[in-house]
Amino acid sequence: MQYIEPHGHMVSRVTDDYERMAIAGCEAICEPAFWAGFDRASAQGFYDYFRQITEYEPKRAARFGIRHYCWLCINPKEAEDMQLAEEVMDLIPQFLDRPGVLGIGEIGLNKNSRNELRIFEKHVQIAQDHGQLILVHTPHLEDKLKGTRLIVDALKNFSGIDPSRVIIDHVEEHTIDHVLDQGFWAGITLYPESKATPARAIDMFESRQGERIWMNSACDWGVSDPLAVPKTMQSMRLRGWSDEMVRKVAWENPATFMRQSGKFPL
Amino acid sequence: MPVRPVMSDMTTKWEPPQTVNLVDLGFMDARSKLIDLAAFLDRVERAGQQGDFRVQALRRAINCLETDKPGRAREVLLSFSDPSTEPIPQALTQGAVGAWKGE
Ligand SMILES: [Zn+2]
Numbered sequence: 001m002q003y004i005e006p007h008g009h010m011v012s013r014v015t016d017d018y019e020r021m022a023i024a025g026c027e028a029i030c031e032p033a034f035w036a037g038f039d040r041a042s043a044q045g046f047y048d049y050f051r052q053i054t055e056y057e058p059k060r061a062a063r064f065g066i067r068h069y070c071w072l073c074i075n076p077k078e079a080e081d082m083q084l085a086e087e088v089m090d091l092i093p094q095f096l097d098r099p100g101v102l103g104i105g106e107i108g109l110n111k112n113s114r115n116e117l118r119i120f121e122k123h124v125q126i127a128q129d130h131g132q133l134i135l136v137h138t139p140h141l142e143d144k145l146k147g148t149r150l151i152v153d154a155l156k157n158f159s160g161i162d163p164s165r166v167i168i169d170h171v172e173e174h175t176i177d178h179v180l181d182q183g184f185w186a187g188i189t190l191y192p193e194s195k196a197t198p199a200r201a202i203d204m205f206e207s208r209q210g211e212r213i214w215m216n217s218a219c220d221w222g223v224s225d226p227l228a229v230p231k232t233m234q235s236m237r238l239r240g241w242s243d244e245m246v247r248k249v250a251w252e253n254p255a256t257f258m259r260q261s262g263k264f265p266l
Numbered sequence: 267m268p269v270r271p272v273m274s275d276m277t278t279k280w281e282p283p284q285t286v287n288l289v290d291l292g293f294m295d296a297r298s299k300l301i302d303l304a305a306f307l308d309r310v311e312r313a314g315q316q317g318d319f320r321v322q323a324l325r326r327a328i329n330c331l332e333t334d335k336p337g338r339a340r341e342v343l344l345s346f347s348d349p350s351t352e353p354i355p356q357a358l359t360q361g362a363v364g365a366w367k368g369e
Contacts, residue, residue, distance in 0.1 A: 080357045111357035112348075141362040145347035174343035194364075199292065200339065209280040238291060240283035248278045256277055 007216030032106035043087035071105035105135025190228035323365035
């Protein structure tokens, strides 16, 4: 069955992964800007990274019939250095009109520090000024609950930000209700040890009746599985889901959210 | 500024899944994870490492399973979480360890 991978860091994956994903039914991959596995030394490193995800990765994906889209920002792991963050944010507007750029992301918090929060708010301002969608990364493990609350509070302070144009990713059982109840979209990440397993993701979809939720593998530099979405679709069938409902969460939901960018044609 | 497209109202309405035997589907997996957890606690105790704050956090989290109400996964996650609400002055590390160490 066809599906969309709405969050994959393909710069960290081998070309064979594109092939495996295409065989599994993947039609589109969306790549949020994130950490590169190491801290970049200068804004120039980000300039090249933005070129990589706006120019080169779409070509690599196209060889397998997959459409590639991306999101731009400096991620919170590297946002403790305010000067670097400012320089990188100055680079973003020149890339926003490129055809595959869906919005600002994945911005958010990592250790819930003051500087991370300042840089998060500056990105939200860029999104508001340029009418962009927002994709938010929430912190890992013990930091997730606090970070998610801080993020929701900060977003609510922007009168020009419509929650239905913001997705807050990596939710788990203790954060999903807060995100959805405030009108935002929620992303569930399928990750081997942290975040969610297929079984837990399905539980969350069922308890919220599939509303405003997407699922992703967030495949990246860590141990992760680029086929986590189709494997979860298979688990959904074993859990009694109809093909129509599987399609709703694996295709219709991510497409509905991303079509708001005006650049996502599926 | 790009024009905001109209959000489609044509999304498929939710229909609940057919009833399946969830115990058939999940029991062996849950059993295996529980035995792994028990063996982990035995292992760290034999090595004298049961005082580690992460092991202590795990033991507190296990208490969340005793309840008769649903919401156990949420309670376990909450028990591992930093309950504070103010941003920290500065990020001194980049990673997280899975359990809140306390102030
Ligand atoms: Zn990511």
